[in-house]
Amino acid sequence: MLDLSRVKHFALDYAGLSDLSSTLEPGDRSGEDLQPIFRMAILCSDSYAFGMARMMASVLDRNGIETRVFRDLQVLGDWLGLSPKLLMGEQGA
16 A cells, blocks of 8 residues: 555656556566456545546556555555555554
């Protein structure tokens, strides 16, 4: 889980993000019914951060990283199958 709920500024490098996420790719993903390499959930409360995270998710998805952006921790936890309390660690929900 990536928590962007307090982020106010982004320095998003599309080429860098694409290159980084493609290095995680374990080979040819051109076939059908491919499983994601892993899943990533991004938490955003701000509309600006939410939009930026959606752009990041589109790049990551193309490279086999199933990425979803959420505004609500409970919904995020449901998608990952984890409780919000567990996701927040020592901070609590």
